[in-house]
Amino acid sequence: MAHLMTESILRGPYKPGRIREQSRELILQAAEAEFACHGFRGATMQRIAESAQVPKANIHYYFSNKLGLYGAVLENTLNLWDAIFNELASHDEPADVLSCYIDAKMDFSRTHPTASRLFAKEMISGAPHLSAYLQQDYRLWFKQRMSIFESWVAQGKMDDVEPAHVIFMIWASTQYYADFEPQILIATQTPTLTEQSFTSAADSIKHIILKGCGIC
Amino acid sequence: MAHLMTESILRGPYKPGRIREQSRELILQAAEAEFACHGFRGATMQRIAESAQVPKANIHYYFSNKLGLYGAVLENTLNLWDAIFNELASHDEPADVLSCYIDAKMDFSRTHPTASRLFAKEMISGAPHLSAYLQQDYRLWFKQRMSIFESWVAQGKMDDVEPAHVIFMIWASTQYYADFEPQILIATQTPTLTEQSFTSAADSIKHIILKGCGIC
DNA sequence: TGAAAAGTTGACTAAATGGACAGGTATTGA
DNA sequence: TCAATACCTGTCCATTTAGTCAACTTTTCA
Incomplete structure (x- = not known):
């Protein structure tokens, strides 16, 4: 199991959070493509937002900042990687x-x-x-x-x-x-x-x- | 021979371009490292300047813009690549x-x-x-x-x-x-x-x- | 030697960037 | 039904970014 310093899954009291999973997943997917194409520094929050078709501020609602988002994307990737290992x-x-x-x-x-x-x-x-x-x-x-x-x-x-x-x-x-x-x-x-x-x-x-x- | 749309290498016929070659080479080397590490979008002219230890404006004296600089770096790389081919x-x-x-x-x-x-x-x-x-x-x-x-x-x-x-x-x-x-x-x-x-x-x-x- | 050319750079600008936040709407559970 | 809470986003802000420019120094060569 890959675990690195990343976005805490529960931000706020986390009640049902049904919408949460969907929105997070949507953003993560767009972010993965953007980071994969342009790297961490080259990727922009604006482009990720456009790609995910959400306002930029919405990303900041789910992820503390750019590094946090990148960490979450990386964690997803590494979990897949582990399975193949x-x-x-x-x-x-x-x-x-x-x-x-x-x-x-x-x-x-x-x-x-x-x-x-x-x-x-x-x-x-x-x-x-x-x-x-x-x-x-x-x-x-x-x-x-x-x-x-x-x-x-x-x-x-x-x-x-x-x-x-x-x-x-x-x-x-x-x-x-x-x-x-x-x-x-x-x-x-x-x-x-x-x-x-x-x-x-x-x-x-x-x-x-x-x-x-x-x-x- | 690799040839793509890039910075024109107009070196003076004899004397004028002596300093030119040195400065260009210095900048190109720093730029190669920066681009290799952070990609085109992620690289910054400022960091390249610092790495080459020249003022940022000096880069713009030798290269028209960021894309021109990247093109020149890429051309250098591709010439090496060709040799191995x-x-x-x-x-x-x-x-x-x-x-x-x-x-x-x-x-x-x-x-x-x-x-x-x-x-x-x-x-x-x-x-x-x-x-x-x-x-x-x-x-x-x-x-x-x-x-x-x-x-x-x-x-x-x-x-x-x-x-x-x-x-x-x-x-x-x-x-x-x-x-x-x-x-x-x-x-x-x-x-x-x-x-x-x-x-x-x-x-x-x-x-x-x-x-x-x-x-x- | 002296003027033209090459080289240098600090200070500036406009645009893009990451991020904050207040005030809003939708959803939930009791 | 009605708060409480989750969710949403337009608007703002400080910083960084690529790129310009004019004033300056150094080099060249006739």
Whole structure:
């Protein structure tokens, strides 16, 4: 569970708050797109308001300020991220584990491209708002998976490649199809990335990673 | 050669433009860092000026406006990019070609991380300032390389994987070490990426890509 | 050497920005 | 029905922003 210093869900006595959820969600969605496209500094409250079709003052009713809104958006994103992290479970066979993980990551790129881009922008900027998140579960998760990979290497189930680089290759390759979509579209001369594009890409990545790591 | 609508580089024929080159370069360097970190909208002329240690008005003496400055930075970056593109030459053996290219790309990530990040930010934002560049040489380059790969497949020199995905995997994996440095540092629990980190990563990528494509 | 050209910059402006707030309307529960 | 509370937003404000400009200094070269 990702938890960073962000907007307290309950602002005010919070009685029923039925409308609250809807309005918040509407604003958060618009904000995610705006932040993903222009970054924290480049995004403006005015544009977010227009995109969400609410007066700017309405945003300030639900979120204390720009940073609070950004924190809330980031928290949403990180919760999604966490779910994918845990897809890399410890089945028996390396082939199954990596195949499933690559599929899950690719599916995330397809269904949540803006979340992926938001995360990417934050990283490229030096991850100034992610330190709390990255320090905790993340490190532990990574360490644990690394040791699983190492045990596979020891058992001769895969080549002796540094596990970290394998993970990075999977992350990089799958996220690429969300983050660098314009480049892919122009290179391949296609108007949009279809669901079929993603499965085709996932198949290629699986082939190369599995065979490349000597997993059969 | 990358050429987009940007600041005209009118340097005096001999003497006059001596100071010009220095000042321009100083500003461009500061601007590259600022744009790479905060994107076009998020960057401010004031911060660029402070970073370059010149008055803000001095920037406007050399560059017509913010967009002009950004265009000049982008042009610099794209010229570097072009040089790496052409590293993927047509040697005889696929193994050599891809090994050299991966090394070259990885070297670029190590020596020009901010250029890589600038390019990435621009892409994630939808590449609004790159259309001219991406339409021209880029498409042709890509098409030509694809056909080389296809001939390799036909000759049985490599597995039948879609060439485009192989290229994307190489791009994604190598650029990752520049763009997502914070994530890598935290995951691997190291303070900085050393030259050895990059060669180690390049080796892993080469191993996986070559073997994964059935190139031996 | 001296005047023309190149380079420099403090002070200014208009617009955009994040944010505050008072006074309003809608919803709720008793 | 009727307060109490949640929800809404037009209007304002201080600050930041990109960009201008005219006065100034330095460099160039004939």
